[in-house]
Amino acid sequence: MKYDKIVVVMLIVLFGSTFVISSHATTSMKSGDNFQVTAKFYDSIFEGDKPNIAKLNLFFTQMPKGGDLHHHYTGTIYAETYLDWVNQKGWYIDKCTFGIVKKRKNKRCDITVQALLEDDALYRKLLTLWSDKDYGNHFHDQPPPDSNFFNTFGYFGDVSDEYMDIGLNIIKQRALKENVVYIETMLSRIGAKSSDYFDSVKTKQLNQLLREAKSQQSVNKLLEQIATVLIGERFGASVNEFISMVEKNHRGIDSHNFVMRYQTYASRTSEPIQVFVDLLSGYLAAKNSPLIVGVNIVAPENNFVALADYTLHMRMFNYLSNKYPNINHSLHAGELTLGMVRPKDLTFHIEEARYIAQAQRIGHGVDLPYEQHSVELLEDLKENAVIEINLTSNEFILGVKNNEHPYLIYSSYGVPLVISTDDSGVSRNNLSREYMLLATRYKPSYKRIKEYVYNSMCDTFS
Ligand SMILES: [Zn+2]
Numbered sequence: 001m002k003y004d005k006i007v008v009v010m011l012i013v014l015f016g017s018t019f020v021i022s023s024h025a026t027t028s029m030k031s032g033d034n035f036q037v038t039a040k041f042y043d044s045i046f047e048g049d050k051p052n053i054a055k056l057n058l059f060f061t062q063m064p065k066g067g068d069l070h071h072h073y074t075g076t077i078y079a080e081t082y083l084d085w086v087n088q089k090g091w092y093i094d095k096c097t098f099g100i101v102k103k104r105k106n107k108r109c110d111i112t113v114q115a116l117l118e119d120d121a122l123y124r125k126l127l128t129l130w131s132d133k134d135y136g137n138h139f140h141d142q143p144p145p146d147s148n149f150f151n152t153f154g155y156f157g158d159v160s161d162e163y164m165d166i167g168l169n170i171i172k173q174r175a176l177k178e179n180v181v182y183i184e185t186m187l188s189r190i191g192a193k194s195s196d197y198f199d200s201v202k203t204k205q206l207n208q209l210l211r212e213a214k215s216q217q218s219v220n221k222l223l224e225q226i227a228t229v230l231i232g233e234r235f236g237a238s239v240n241e242f243i244s245m246v247e248k249n250h251r252g253i254d255s256h257n258f259v260m261r262y263q264t265y266a267s268r269t270s271e272p273i274q275v276f277v278d279l280l281s282g283y284l285a286a287k288n289s290p291l292i293v294g295v296n297i298v299a300p301e302n303n304f305v306a307l308a309d310y311t312l313h314m315r316m317f318n319y320l321s322n323k324y325p326n327i328n329h330s331l332h333a334g335e336l337t338l339g340m341v342r343p344k345d346l347t348f349h350i351e352e353a354r355y356i357a358q359a360q361r362i363g364h365g366v367d368l369p370y371e372q373h374s375v376e377l378l379e380d381l382k383e384n385a386v387i388e389i390n391l392t393s394n395e396f397i398l399g400v401k402n403n404e405h406p407y408l409i410y411s412s413y414g415v416p417l418v419i420s421t422d423d424s425g426v427s428r429n430n431l432s433r434e435y436m437l438l439a440t441r442y443k444p445s446y447k448r449i450k451e452y453v454y455n456s457m458c459d460t461f462s
Pocket residue numbers: 070071072332363422
C-alpha cells in the first residue's frame with residue numbers, strides 16, 4: 001500500500017495545481033484513498049482522442065514498478081559503456097568488422113576507441129550493430145531484426161564480463177532511478193566444458209544417442225550415465241568458482257532499498273552434451289548459493305539446432321527438476337511467430353516447457369495462439385505459471401505488437417503476468433517504457449497494472 005502513497009506524493013509535486021484534489025486526499029491518507037487518487041489520475045491521462053504519452057512516460061517513470069524479471073546482464077549494459085571498457089583495457093575496435101580486438105594485428109582495420117569516437121560515421125555504425133539503435137528510423141545496411149538483436153551479444157561479448165561489478169552497479173543505479181527495487185538478471189553460463197570430461201569420439205556418440213532417444217525414460221538413462229561422469233571434484237570446482245565470482249561481483253549490490261538476484265543458463269544452440277553440462281552445473285550452483293535463484297535456457301528459439309533439440313532440452317529440465325525439485329526454472333518458450341519457422345514448430349513449445357520441463361515462469365509465450373492445445377494450456381498457465389511479457393523485444397524480433405500480441409489473451413484469461421525489459425542495453429528501453437507501451441496499447445486499469453507490479457515482487461517461482 002505504501003506504493004500508492006509514494007505515487008500520490010510524487011504526482012502532487014509534479015503536477016501542482018492540477019492535482020489539488022489529491023493534496024486534500026493526502027491529509028487523511030488511507031491506502032484505499034491513495035489507490036483511488038492515483039487510479040483517477042492515471043485514467044485522466046487517457047481523456048481526449050489519444051493518450052498523453054509524455055504524461056504516461058512521466059507517470060510510469062515515477063511509479064514504483066517492483067521488479068524486472070526478464071533480462072540478460074550483457075544485453076542490459078549500453079554499447080557506450082562497453083566502449084569505455086574496451087578503452088580502459090587498451091583494446092581496439094576492428095573498423096572493418098566492428099568486433100573487439102585485444103591485440104592490434106591489422107593496422108588498416110584495428111583502431112583505438114578514441115579514433116572510433118572521432119569518426120562519427122563509424123561510431124554510429126557501431127551503435128547500430130552493438131544495439132538496435134536507429135534500426136527503424138532511417139535506411140541503412142542492416143541484418144534482419146532478429147539477427148540484429150542476437151548478433152549484438154557477439155560484438156560486445158569479449159568485454160561484457162570484464163567489469164561485472166561495475167556493470168551490476170550501473171544496472172542497480174539505473175533501476176533505482178526509475179523506481180525499480182528488484183532485478184533478476186540472467187548472468188552467464190557456469191563455464192564448465194563438456195570437452196574436459198568426454199573426448200571427441202565419446203562426445204559425438206553421446207550427442208547422437210541423446211538426439212535419438214525418443215522417450216523421457218531413455219533420455220533419463222543417458223543423462224544418469226553422463227551425470228555420473230561429470231559429478232566430482234573438478235565439476236564441483238567449476239560450480240564453486242562461478243558462485244565465488246557471483247558473490248564477489250555482488251558485494252555492495254543489495255541495500256535497504258534494492259535487491260538483485262541471478263539466473264544461470266544453457267545456450268539452446270549448443271550441442272546436447274554441452275547443454276546438459278550447463279544445466280546440471282546451473283542446478284548445482286542454484287542449490288548451493290542463495291544468490292542464484294533459477295536456471296534458464298537462452299539464444300534464438302528459431303535456430304536450427306534449438307528447434308531440432310527442443311524436446312530433448314525440455315526432457316533435460318524434466319530430469320533435473322525431478323532430481324532437484326527445489327531449484328527454480330524460468331524458460332524462454334514460444335518466442336516465435338507465424339512465418340518465422342515451420343508451422344509445426346509453433347504448436348508445442350510453451351506446452352512442453354510446462355508439461356515436460358515444468359517451468360514455473362515462461363519468457364515471452366508469444367506463439368500461444370498457434371499452440372495445438374492453447375485453451376487447455378491457458379487453464380494450466382493461469383494456475384501454475386507466470387508469463388514474462390516483453391513488448392519491445394517481441395515487436396523488434398518477431399514483429400508482433402498491438403492487438404496481435406497474446407497479452408490480450410493472457411490478460412483476459414487471468415494468467416499471472418509480469419512486465420519486463422529484455423534487454424534495455426540492446427533495445428535502449430527501460431521498464432517504464434514497457435509499462436507505457438502496455439498502457440497505450442491495451443489501456444489496462446491501474447488496478448491491473450498494480451497486479452503486474454506485485455507479481456514481479458512476489459515469489460514467482462512458487
Ligand atoms: Zn530473454
